[in-house]
Amino acid sequence: MTTEHTPVYLDHNATTPLLPEVVDAMLPYLREHFGNPSSGHIYGLRARSAVARARAQVAALLGCESDEVLFTSGGTEANNLAIRGIDSGRTHSVTSVIEHPATLRPCGWLESRGWCVSRVGVDSHGRIRMDEAGAAIGAGTALVSIMHSNNETGVLQPIAELAAIAHRVGAVMHTDAAQSIGKVPVKVGDLGVDLLSIAGHKLYAPKGVGALYVRRGVALTPLLLGADHESGVRPGTENVASIVALGQACELLDRDLDSAANRMRYLRDRLWAQLAAGIPGLALNGHRELRLPNTLNVRFPGVFGAAVLANAPRIAAATGSACHAGQDRASTTIRAMGVAADEALGSVRLSLGRGTTESEVMLAAAALISAWESAIGSR
Secondary structure, three states: OOEOOEOEEOEOOOOOOOOHHHHHHHHHHOOOOOOOOOOOOHHHHHHHHHHHHHHHHHHHHHOOOHHHEEEEOOHHHHHHHHHHOOOOOOOEEEEEOOOOHHHHHHHHHHHHOOOEEEEEOEOOOOOEOHHHHHHHOOOOEEEEEOOOEOOOOOEEOOHHHHHHHHHHOOOEEEEEOOOOOOOOOOOHHHHOOOEEEEEHHHOOOOOOOEEEEEOOOOOOOOOOOOOOOHHHOOOOOOOHHHHHHHHHHHHHHHHOHHHHHHHHHHHHHHHHHHHHHHOOOOEEOOOOOOEOOOEEEEEOOOOOHHHHHHOOOOEEOEOOOHHHOOOOOOOHHHHHOOOOHHHHOOEEEEEOOOOOOHHHHHHHHHHHHHHHHHHHHOO
């Protein structure tokens, strides 16, 4: 509930609060069920059983088998394992110019070791240019890594089409689906992907836990050296409580995915309508339809987005990705869509959550309109 001292939270793409049921599920594994899953006694068996159940819950959400789910410390590790763990003998990878740093930097790491990395552009709506992608993916390509949805604009990418192109030349297809899980259906069979990354804190589970879907038959080289946890790919004693929480979140989100998405889409569109009516020249960043139901990225005319947010202390939102916080340069994602740098600096990302209310949306719209008027007036 929003009060005078608790701003309206519209930054769910940065992180989400834990669902109460998720907290309840993990607490016993912080208290009485503290065993090591590798231990043979009852304490260990209870922990091992909990990890197995969570693995099945994640697999059910993704539409895969339990043994295809590996638990990690989060989306960043999952992306690194998927990208740096590929060893097919080929040395070419394809990604996009709008990826999260957790993809861009591992691709840069490959480059520093002699790989060729092709970075595909996007159109004015933020969608991958399929002609560029088709030209870049060839016989020497080992890996294609394109995000499922963009963390700033929410724009959904044509992953199934990209996977089909990749598979025709024998390449592995990876997608970072951290922003999409729990907001739109994400089934690995429908997408045709070989690898898919999840971040717990984007879907109402704790920070510090994630998962990587690895299709049977895809071999990965471990990044860490140690024991044989997680099918020998990710050594280290499992973070049982957080893994349980991730599994519970996946099960909960799967139950009402469509209704929750429809509700967030309705509120997002209400917010857009209110803002557009009160701010002449307000622009939408990204595709009008093919985007996450909770995400609204707008460009305020004539001012910096940071100035608008500074004038709206009752609104907790962002000018871009939380992973670029503190930077005052224009978003590379918005710039890649052909937006001029000075206009791109007017961008603000407003990302709703399952707990966002209509009254909060209306309050936010009024506050942002007033903040824009103040920013314009002080120029």
